[in-house]
Amino acid sequence: MSQSLFKIWIHLVYSTKQRQTWIPVEVRERLWAYQARIFATWESPALILGGVDDHALALFSLSKTQPLRKIVGEV
Numbered sequence: 001m002s003q004s005l006f007k008i009w010i011h012l013v014y015s016t017k018q019r020q021t022w023i024p025v026e027v028r029e030r031l032w033a034y035q036a037r038i039f040a041t042w043e044s045p046a047l048i049l050g051g052v053d054d055h056a057l058a059l060f061s062l063s064k065t066q067p068l069r070k071i072v073g074e075v
Contacts, residue, residue, distance in 0.1 A: 016055065
């Protein structure tokens with residue numbers, strides 16, 4: 001039985017509405033931890049999560065079983 005081995009990395013960057021500064025320093029670590037759990041739930045583990053006060057970014061491995069639009073929608 002053949003097996004398909006692949007790894008697709010996605011660099012996702014998204015901003016707050018109208019690039020307003022809505023992500024205070026005090027909550028960033030909790031926000032990244034929350035997003036890491038979402039990525040893990042959708043079988044798309046995150047390698048890097050971060051951001052600043054007006055945008056967030058994630059580098060994650062795309063799941064073999066879930067479509068990209070579903071993962072991005074959940075995050």
